[in-house]
Amino acid sequence: MRPCFPLLFVWDHVSRNQDRLWFLTEEAENEAGERFLCYECAQFVIENQIKKSILKFELYRNNKLIETEINNFDLRWYGKSEFKLILEKVGFCKIDMIAENNNSFIYSAH
Secondary structure, three states: OOOOOOOOOOHHHHHOOOOOOEEEEEEEEOOOOOEEEEEEEEEEEHHHOEEEEEEEEEEEEOOEEEEEEEEEEEEEOOOHHHHHHHHHHOOOOOEEEEEEEOOEEEEEEO
């Protein structure tokens, strides 16, 4: 039942101390008219740079809930320099930042 969804770290939730609240993070509908909802409840452990989430997936058919799935998902985040050091430590030697936008970044490593 689980479709792809973006892995987003919403800094506003942390800065406004909104951890442990449920947020609707994804809503979709397929050709058959089934509706999919994904909710997330997260706790931020700032000192360890971890976001601990509970994801709840719901599938509706004819406006009736037919399936629910709940999963735990932990996400660790890194700063730009910190991530580059990790790549170097595991043996990558040609590391280039190829994109940066809104405090997110993409590295190319060989």
